[in-house]
Amino acid sequence: MAGVLMTAIDTTIVVLALPEIERSLHVALSAVVWVIISFLLVITLLATQVGRLGDMFGRVRMYESGFAVFVVGSLLCALAWDEASIIAFRVVQGIGGALIMANSGAVIADLYPRERRGRAYGLTAVGWTVGAVIGVVLGGLIVTYISWRWIFWINVPPGVLAIAAALRVLRDHGDRVRRRLDLPGMITLGLGLFGVLWAMTKLANEPLDASTVGFLVAGVLLIVVFVLIETRAAEPMLPLSLFRVPTMAASLLAALFQGLANFAVLFLLLMYLQGPRGLSPIHASLLLVPGYVAGAAVGPPAGWLADRRGPVLPATLGLAIQVAVLLCYAQLTLSTPLWLIVLISLVNGIGTSCFFPANSAAVMKAAPPDMFGIASGILRTFSNIGMVFSFAVAILVASRSISRGLAFAIFVGTARLHGQLADAFTTGLHAAFYAFVSFMAIAAVLSGLRARGIRRPGKPLARGPVEASPSPAGHRPRSAGRRIRASRS
Structure with missing residues (x-):
């Protein structure tokens, strides 16, 4: 939970600081978005590879190393002096984030039996939503009243405490497996x-x-x-054999399309609130806090439901809720009451927290135990590919109604709109939200299709040839188990 919380803080807090970073370090307008994209891109590329390192050298060891690298990267970001340095140091942060995020799911899969993993992933969802709340609130306060450099300094004390706690309480339980990068x-x-x-x-x-x-x-x-x-x-970075495991392909693609449709919603809302509505960063961010609080409350029950009834119901329900939320966001106007935006974001937090723990549990229950690290890394890779392109798609589609340069400036918080331009830009936001509705609907269909491949808890597995892929629950026929033990020997 501590690792997920830290990466969530860093993902949301930097968004509000982009205008100050641009002005302080004289970063070109066209390059400032790479302060965010570089971090996400590094995690996307390294997630499966550092997952392999966890399988080889111990998932807990790699997880703890991730904290150390993340803290060092945060220190360097706080000391950045120009455009190149801040982007380079964000890459260092991304390496630490990849080690944390790729191995955290595998550590949970090692520590918890399959029938309790949904609840465990629900608790990590609380870590993510609490971290997002802290990032949004602290980001607004720090950028408004202190200095953008403190958005990186604040990672250091909790990072050091997390390293000390992990060294004290976590132990590797998974078998070591020789792999190649x-x-x-x-x-x-x-x-x-x-x-x-x-x-x-x-x-x-x-x-x-x-x-x-x-x-x-x-x-x-x-x-x-x-x-x-x-x-x-x-030994490929993306083992295609995993896609022959029932439900695995649908779960990974659902994560990709959900990330594509959902990640940029925060940026679009901030564009709307700080651009056409003219709110300050702290006021805009505070309006979104209730949604994250609701998500934190829903995460554990959603994980429990995934354990009891299987992951299909909560995951698909969460995606359906997010489809409805995006349709509501597509109706925003210059006179929409702010309380209604708070209500919509609250429902969005519920839908998001229904999806994530259930989908993570589905992937890790389907993965063979000797591939927990790879499976966790691949899940993060697919989700992050969606998140990275969500950012790019949002600004491309939203900028079609006014000049690209002005839309880009609003996107990073360096300009505001009034009058006819504000109305035109809001229309552009509608197009972006409608595009995301289609992506989220695809994710919901993919999630629902898993109902055929995921057995319900307590239902016996159908018998088949020993050469068949592992079952969604991670069980194998006895002959398959003998083969795996032999390969480990």
Whole structure:
């Protein structure tokens, strides 16, 4: 919970500080979004690889190392002096975040029996929502009254305490497994995602030109090369064999589309509240707190429900709630009562907390025990790919109604709108929310389709050939168990 809380604080608190970082370090407007994207992109690329390190050298050891790297990265970010340094130090933070987030799910899977993992992931959802609340409130207060550098300084004391607590109470229980890192796959995926993201962020504030097209085409081609590499690699970054496990593909794709549809909602709301509605960062952030509080309250019961009734019901219900929320956000106008926005965000927090613990439990229950680290990392990779592109899609779609440069400035909080421009920009936000409705609906359909592959608790497994993939619950026929024990030997 401490690890998830820290990464949640860092994800939300930096959003409110973007305008101050831009002014203080003289960061170019087109580059300031990379303060956020660089952090998410590093976690996306490293999640599966550091998950392998956890399988090889101990998940708890890698988890504790993540805290140390994250604290060092936070110190460096607080001392940054220009555009290049802040982005580079955010990469260091991202490495620590990847070690924490990829191994936290595997540590829980090691410590808790499968019938209690939903409740455990529900408690970590509390850590995420509490961290998001702290990030939103502290971010508004620090940016308004102190200095943006303190958004990084405040990570240091709790990080040191978390390291001390982890060293005292956590012990490795999983078996060590020899693995190899997939460096060609990681490099090609990283360059591919970078090329596509670079093109999308350029399109958000500049007209289309040859260099933008070149980055986009090269990025797509490198992603295709990545897929080809993964089909031939001995130990791929993205093991395609996992997708033959029942429900695994649907669970991972549901996480991707949910991240694509949901992550940028915070940014769109801040654009709306600070742009057309003219609120200050602290007032805008305080309006969103009730939604995170509601999410914290719902997380544990949702995890308990996933343990008792299976993950399909709470996960799909959560996604359906988020579809309705996005439709409500798409109706916002310049005269919408602020209390109604608070109410909608509260319902959104409930839907989000219904989905995350149930979906995490579904992935980790389906994964073979000797691949907990890889499965946890892949889940984080899919979710983060959605989150990274959510950020880019939001600004692209929302900027279609006014000039790209002005929309980009509003997006990072350096400009406000009034009159006809405010009304036009709100219309652009509607288009972005409607786009996210379609993505969230896809996630809900994928989640619902898992009902055929996930057995209900207490229902005996159907017998099949020993060569079949592991069951969703993580059990294996006896002959399969003998093969796994032999391979570990």
